[in-house]
Amino acid sequence: MGELKRRDILKAGAAAAALGFPAIIRAQQKELVMLGIWPATGAFSDVGPILDRGMKMALEERDMKIKGLPVKYIVRDSATQAGAATRRVEEAVDGEGAKFVIGPWSSGVALAVSEVAKRKKVFHYFSGGTEDISGARCHRYSFQWAASPYTAAKTVVDSFMKANPKAKRWHLLVADYAFGWSVEKYIKEVGKSHGIEFVGADRHPLGEREFSNYVQKAAANRPDAVAMINFGLDAVAGAREIFNFGLTPKVPLIMTWSSGVEELVQLAPEIRENIWVGSNFYYTADTPVAKKFVADYQKKFGSPPGYAPSAAYGMTRMMLHAFDKAKSVEVRDVVTALEGIEVDDLVGRMKVDAKTHQTLRPYFFMRCKPKSAMKHPMDFADVIATGDAPLPPEYAACKDLGGF
Amino acid sequence: MTLLLGQILNGIATGMLYALMGLGLALIAGILNIPNFAHGALFAVGAYLTVSAIGALGNFWIALLLAPVGVALLGLLIEYLGIRRLYAAGHDYQLLFTFGLSLILAESIILVWGPVGISQLPPPILRGGVDLGFTFYPKYRLFVMLAAGLLIVGTWLFLEKTRYGAIMRAGIENKEMVSLLGIDIHRLFTVAFALGAYLAGIAGALTAPIRGLSPGMGVDMLGIAFVVVALGGMGNILGAIAAGLLIGVAQAVVAAYWTEASVAVIYLVMAAVLVLRPQGLFGTR
Numbered sequence: 001m002g003e004l005k006r007r008d009i010l011k012a013g014a015a016a017a018a019l020g021f022p023a024i025i026r027a028q029q030k031e032l033v034m035l036g037i038w039p040a041t042g043a044f045s046d047v048g049p050i051l052d053r054g055m056k057m058a059l060e061e062r063d064m065k066i067k068g069l070p071v072k073y074i075v076r077d078s079a080t081q082a083g084a085a086t087r088r089v090e091e092a093v094d095g096e097g098a099k100f101v102i103g104p105w106s107s108g109v110a111l112a113v114s115e116v117a118k119r120k121k122v123f124h125y126f127s128g129g130t131e132d133i134s135g136a137r138c139h140r141y142s143f144q145w146a147a148s149p150y151t152a153a154k155t156v157v158d159s160f161m162k163a164n165p166k167a168k169r170w171h172l173l174v175a176d177y178a179f180g181w182s183v184e185k186y187i188k189e190v191g192k193s194h195g196i197e198f199v200g201a202d203r204h205p206l207g208e209r210e211f212s213n214y215v216q217k218a219a220a221n222r223p224d225a226v227a228m229i230n231f232g233l234d235a236v237a238g239a240r241e242i243f244n245f246g247l248t249p250k251v252p253l254i255m256t257w258s259s260g261v262e263e264l265v266q267l268a269p270e271i272r273e274n275i276w277v278g279s280n281f282y283y284t285a286d287t288p289v290a291k292k293f294v295a296d297y298q299k300k301f302g303s304p305p306g307y308a309p310s311a312a313y314g315m316t317r318m319m320l321h322a323f324d325k326a327k328s329v330e331v332r333d334v335v336t337a338l339e340g341i342e343v344d345d346l347v348g349r350m351k352v353d354a355k356t357h358q359t360l361r362p363y364f365f366m367r368c369k370p371k372s373a374m375k376h377p378m379d380f381a382d383v384i385a386t387g388d389a390p391l392p393p394e395y396a397a398c399k400d401l402g403g404f
Numbered sequence: 405m406t407l408l409l410g411q412i413l414n415g416i417a418t419g420m421l422y423a424l425m426g427l428g429l430a431l432i433a434g435i436l437n438i439p440n441f442a443h444g445a446l447f448a449v450g451a452y453l454t455v456s457a458i459g460a461l462g463n464f465w466i467a468l469l470l471a472p473v474g475v476a477l478l479g480l481l482i483e484y485l486g487i488r489r490l491y492a493a494g495h496d497y498q499l500l501f502t503f504g505l506s507l508i509l510a511e512s513i514i515l516v517w518g519p520v521g522i523s524q525l526p527p528p529i530l531r532g533g534v535d536l537g538f539t540f541y542p543k544y545r546l547f548v549m550l551a552a553g554l555l556i557v558g559t560w561l562f563l564e565k566t567r568y569g570a571i572m573r574a575g576i577e578n579k580e581m582v583s584l585l586g587i588d589i590h591r592l593f594t595v596a597f598a599l600g601a602y603l604a605g606i607a608g609a610l611t612a613p614i615r616g617l618s619p620g621m622g623v624d625m626l627g628i629a630f631v632v633v634a635l636g637g638m639g640n641i642l643g644a645i646a647a648g649l650l651i652g653v654a655q656a657v658v659a660a661y662w663t664e665a666s667v668a669v670i671y672l673v674m675a676a677v678l679v680l681r682p683q684g685l686f687g688t689r
Contacts, residue, residue, distance in 0.1 A: 046519055076500070174665050202663040209615055209624050212414050212545070213659030213666060219540060220407050231616060236521055240616050244526075244542045246533040266521035266616065 019078035031072045032329055035092045036060070036312070037085055037103035037113060040077035043207050044105045044232055046307045046394035047262065048077070051147045054305065054312030056381065057103055057296065058320065060356070066323050072096075082112035089113050093120045099331050102315050105308070106206075107133075107179040114142040123331050124400035125319055127280065127311035129231070129257050131397070134358035139399035140335060143352065145315045147363040148391045149179075149257075154185035155387030156256050156278040159365040160225070161194045161227030164252060169199045173214055174202035175230035183229045183257055186395075195274075199223050199325070208234055221243055227254040235259075236266045239275065249274035259365075261306030264380040269371035272380065277366045281310035281347060282383055285364070289317070289346045304378055314346040318359065332404050334390055353390075356398040362386040410539035411656040417545045420552035420651020421607050426632030427559060428603030434576035434639025435596040436487065438495065440455045444626025445509035446601045450608030451617050452517050455524050465526035472605035475654060479601020505620070512652035513619045521618035530613075548610050555606060556645055561601075572596060576639050577593040604629075607611045631674045634682055637687020646685055 033215045038048040052075055064071045074214050076092055078085035085104050092098040093116075096101055098150070100123045104110055117124035118139045126133055127145035128323075129152075134144040147155075152254060153181035161167070170191065174180040188198060199221040202214050218226055227245060231349065242248050253275045255263065260279040283294045283304035293313055299306040305313070318338065323329065326337035340354035350361045366381035426446060432440045453474045457467035478485025482505065485528065492498045525531065526544035533542045563569035574594050575582045583589040607625075631653060654673050659666035675683060 045620070049519070095447065202659075204663055205667045207624075208667065209621075210418060210655065210666075211409060212418065213613075213656045214416055214663060216410050217407065217660060217663075218537065220410065233521065233620075234617075236523075237615060240523060241614070244544060244614060246540065262520075266523060266618075268523040268525050270525060271523055335412070 001105055001201055013131070014350040020345075027235065027389040031070045031091075032066055032100070033072045033074060033096050033098040034100045035098040036073065036075045036090065036367050037089055037092075037100070037101060038075060038312075039080045039105050040075075042080040046081050046106055047232065047259070047298075050262070050309045051103065051105060051312040051329060053297075053301065054227055055316045056315035057293070057300075057309075057337040058313045062320060066320070067327070067329050069329060070277065074098065078106070078109055078113075080104070080106045080109055082109050085109045086112050086116050089116045090120065093122055098364060100334070101124060102312065102321065106177075107182075108177050109398065111137060111178060114139070117141040121331060123319070123334055125315040126313055127373070129180040129183055130180065130389075132175045134353070134356040135397035138356055138401055139211070139403050140333075140404055143315075143318075143338060143359065144222045145311055145318065145359045145361075147361055147388075148191075148272075148339075148358055149182040150186045150279055150362075150391040150395060151387060152363045153183060153190045153256055155363040155365050155385065156227075156254060157187060157194060157196070158274075158387065159188040159225065159385035160252075160254055160276055163226065163367075168195055168401030169197050169222070169224040170199040171199055171218040171221050171223035171226050173218065173226065173228045173230065173233055174203045175206055177206050179257070180229050187227065187229065187256060199280070204234070206234065207335070209237050211238045212245070214238070215245045215247065217239045219247055220243070224253060228257055229256050231257060232259060232263065234261050239263075239267055239271060250278045252276055254278070260364075261304055261378070261380065262308060263306070264368065265303075265378070269374065272368040274371055275368040277381055279364050279366065281305075281307045281314070282364045282366055282381070283310075283378075284383060285347065287344070287348050289344070293346065310346060318343070326338075335404075348386075349388075355401065356391075356396060357401065358389050358398075360387045360388065406538045407660055408657065410541070411660040412653055413536075413539065413541060414545070415656030417549045417652070419649035420556070421611055421648075422555055423645045423648025424552050424603050424607040424610075424650050425439050425629040426648045427556060427634060427641060428453050428607070429629045430636065430639055430644040431572075431596050431603070431662050432454035432600040433633055434591050434641075435572060435579075436498075436616065437579075438487070438498045438502065439630070440597075440600065441499070441626070442482070442505040442509060443523075443600070443629055444622030444624075445513075445547060446475055446479065446604040446622070447590055447608040447625050447629075448513055448617075448619070448622035449509060450605030451524075451612040451621060452608075453605070454609040454612050455522060455617060456517075458524065468609050471529075471609050472602050473603025475608070476598045479605075480594055480598040482601070483597035486588065488590060488593065495523055495657055506626075510619055510622060517617075517619075519619060521616055522618045524612045525619065526613040531624050540659075544613055548614070550564040551557075551602055551610060552607075558639065559603065560645075568595070569638070614677030628670060631670055635674050635684055637684030640684065640686045643684055643686030648686075667668035 023151040038051040042046040076088040107128040110126040124142040174184045204251045255277045258277045259280045322334045322338035326333040365385040368381045452473035471667050530544040533540045630649045636647035658669040
């Protein structure tokens with residue numbers, strides 16, 4: 001047996017490369033890995049499973065295939081902690097080959113995940129109240145599905161004041177993190193044009209359960225309306241305590257950025273009386289896509305979807321539209337295709353601003369029904385207005401999305 | 405000033421609930437010498453059983469009487485069938501057992517009552533508020549103050565004025581001595597655990613109309629209960645009551661002037677007290 005020569009080693013290496021590397025390339029092209037980074041533990045853990053439902057339903061509508069490639073949908077727990085979420089996204093990108101990431105559910109955590117998307121050059125779609133994803137911290141890979149906090153604030157304040165023109169003294173209860181600060185800023189800004197006096201604005205930590213102290217303060221201010229800028233169990237706990245202290249139904253309560261069904265179902269009809277609700281989705285939305293989604297969801301899970309599953313479903317659908325437009329499965333092509341896309345989808349006409357990655361879409365404003373007017377147990381509210389006023393350019397903080 | 409008085413009143417109401425939780429935990433910690441990680445879950449079970457009992461019986465008051473007794477029976481079973489078998493295995497195993505049990509109970513709540521939160525209104529007679537002159541205050545919270553106060557005093561009288569209470573206090577001080585006197589120490593452990601569970605259960609039942617119900621409600625309360633026990637002094641009954649009230653009032657007063665710090669103040673008060681008195685307010689060990 002002859003001595004192994006350098007040329008033989010090179011030949012062997014070349015053969016291995018010919019056999020092995022294309023195998024890896026083929027493996028990469030065998031499937032498209034999509035990551036849903038949803039909260040299964042920690043704050044918002046109640047929402048994680050229903051977010052998962054929404055994303056899965058949108059992918060199943062395409063038979064879990066895109067451009068002939070099977071979709072491998074994986075889920076990781078964001079735990080509503082920036083550290084855990086970013087670590088798990090990185091592991092999914094590096095270890096599982098995930099190139100398309102949707103989630104999580106907290107604005108603060110999403111901003112951290114967005115940084116990972118930028119560094120790892122993977123597609124990222126998020127729905128939440130922070131304006132920074134499509135604002136000061138915008139970049140090429142992250143998109144925002146929820147209405148801009150300005151759109152939400154404008155819809156809520158204008159519509160509420162139209163119905164209650166004398167309610168000029170407002171007390172605000174604000175969740176003390178990125179989402180709360182963003183919405184609070186625009187509620188106050190839009191409020192100026194209506195001559196609203198903000199007699200109090202108290203911030204509470206995320207996960208607060210003891211609202212009596214804040215409500216007592218609010219009551220002492222004798223407001224014409226109380227507006228909460230919080231979400232999920234915080235909003236539910238706040239609404240309960242406002243009722244317990246006898247503010248509602250005498251004083252109207254505005255839940256400015258609500259998940260809709262998921263929050264309202266946790267409140268007794270008596271507590272819901274005189275509550276006004278702003279949300280990114282309500283299940284009576286009058287669009288063909290929403291009607292089909294709501295019917296399918298109800299058939300599958302027995303109750304109508306709220307904002308959470310609808311956002312996951314809506315984001316995934318928008319991403320799938322981008323795949324169709326791009327006619328490619330490459331991240332850059334999908335990102336480019338999504339920029340400026342305009343489609344009729346879940347909540348009506350939806351357009352992605354190519355300069356900021358903000359999805360321009362309607363925001364819903366509802367008034368809860370009294371118990372006597374409810375036709376069925378999930379008949380919580382009537383949509384009384386929608387609004388889609390985009391963020392005025394003077395407020396836009398996204399100056400340059402940058403390159404790939 | 406009016407706001408401050410209102411907040412102090414509010415803090416006392418919340419503090420009474422914290423004290424009830426802390427009292428139960430302190431009893432178990434003092435006599436069984438284990439940190440009961442399932443205490444929060446027992447609190448949640450108390451709330452859920454109350455709502456189910458209201459649904460089944462249509463009467464808040466009967467539900468309030470029965471549901472905590474159900475939690476006490478559950479506590480009795482937990483001690484008799486679980487913790488007791490682990491005395492020989494050592495402290496760590498009992499601790500792990502209660503931790504595992506808390507997870508099982510939390511998941512069981514989801515299986516039985518579902519993952520979505522529930523609202524429970526106070527009984528009609530306690531809905532709305534009363535004008536106290538300096539503040540308008542919910543009737544139900546005034547009732548909670550009264551009920552929790554009576555329960556705390558009742559527990560204290562039981563421990564201070566009855567023979568079995570004296571045995572329990574002796575058990576906290578020196579279990580071996582109590583055992584050598586011919587008293588069935590295992591029965592003492594069972595009764596202490598059941599009583600602690602009852603207090604957690606009734607705290608949950610009273611809290612349900614205030615905070616509503618969600619599967620994670622026990623976790624929220626467990627942390628505070630441990631702070632109350634550490635602050636009052638491990639296993640110290642009077643300390644738990646004082647610490648519960650102190651935490652409740654501190655939280656309420658801080659919320660009046662610096663709302664962002666209303667949660668942090670709980671832990672700041674604990675840290676400050678433990679730096680000055682490592683054994684806690686009333687503790688001796």
